[in-house]
Amino acid sequence: MNASTFNEIYSIMEEAFPPSETRTREGQQMLLDHPYYQLLTECDETGKVAGFLAGWDFPSFRFVEHLAVNSQLRGRGMGQxxxxxxMENAGKPIILEVEPATDEITSRRISFYKRLGFHVNAMGYVQPPLREDQPELPLLIMSYPIPLNEEEFAPLRETLYSEVYKLSSMEHVELIG
Incomplete structure (x- = not known):
């Protein structure tokens, strides 16, 4: 990926997510070489990145870390x-983190994922911070193609905490409680 494409993706990411839900530019750039990490992009008519999905393709599941479309181009089906x-040919569960429905935007986001076949799961979940000095975030886990229970989700959470959030086993225990 060239520097211009990365900069376009990172600009959309900064616009769409608060700092507590993103890595620093350097931290995000380092992921580009990770074997499980992947970026999918959608470009506008000029060839500029208009939206992206940042995901992880682990051996036993896929994880959607970020999905964002340029705010001026939303509602045109790019995110979908x-x-x-x-989701195509995944052959394994797909999970994502989402904010609880507290307003119209968060409710619409959950509805968007539900329309694509995702399920809101009942178990508690805390997203570790992606940057130093940022708070943990209580989020919901959504899964595709079926809902997950705590026992099914536990090994996936362990992978997320160790691979995506780079937490030690002791830090996992502290977050889970």
Missing amino acids: KLLTCF
Whole structure:
């Protein structure tokens, strides 16, 4: 990936997510070489990145870390196209983290994922911070193609905490409680 494409993706990421839900530019760039990490992009008519999906393809599941479309181009089906592409031929569960429905935007986001076949799961979950000095975030886990229970989700959470969030086993225990 060239520097210009990365910069376009990172600009959309900074616009769409608060700092507590993103890595630093350097931290995000380092992921580009990780064997499980992948970026899918959708471009506008000028060839500029208009949206992206940042995901992880682990041996036993896929994880959608970020999905965002340029705010001026939302509502045109780009997010759905990116997510559908990530879902195709997965052959394993796909999970994502989402904020609880507290307003119209968060409710619409959950509805979007539900329309694509995702299920809201009942278990508690805390997203570790992606940057130093940021808070943990209580989020919901959504899964595709079926809902997961705590026992089914536990090994997936362990992978997320160790691979995506780089937590030690002791830190896992502290977050889970």
